[in-house]
Amino acid sequence: MKNLLIKVSLLVLVAALVLPAFATAADTGPDLFASKCAACHGKDGAGNTPMGKNLKLKDLGSADAQKASDKELKDTITKGKGKMPAYGGKLSPAQIDELVKFIRTLKK
Template sequence: MNGTALQVAVLAASSACTMPAAAQQPAATPAPDNAPFDVGQLFATTCGFCHSDGGRAPGRGPQLMDSPRDDDFMRNRIKNGKEGAMPTFGAAFSDAQIDEIIKYIRSLKPREG
């Protein structure tokens, strides 16, 4: 997926946050597993709309840093969303990319300063 295609996917996914889950349309085919993928940028442009400070603080959605939820729960929530709360991203991201998102969430630490 080139930069433009990633931007389109991110914009489509982020706009889904403002729609009721029932009105959300799944994105196109997930990007190939070997596509460039910047999870920090994804959080800054898409996930950060609901998960503040790159997932470190609550916002419209919960804080993700230090989440007690297991990886399977997170994988399911990213793929399938939660009606009325979180859009589905299973069609926007490959399984490998979702694993990278979970890895990013698990690596979150408080910002210094």
């Protein structure tokens, strides 16, 4: 009986450790963008934030930003660029794909 209790508590512990990882992996592009990117780029990607103005960010929906290929966008997010932080260590490739898809929806 005691053994079973230990097994159950271990299972609960493992689930508590593993589940949040799955929850973030399932995050959608708009959620990820709002939580990780909007501080600089603004919720709509236009860069209308104090930080965005300071960094002179271009509007991610502009023709200039949209002319980058999916691979280029992915590379910028994964490896960073200039003052743009790298997200390769913080986000999964699937999450970065979601972000690229989201950036495409910003196209004007």
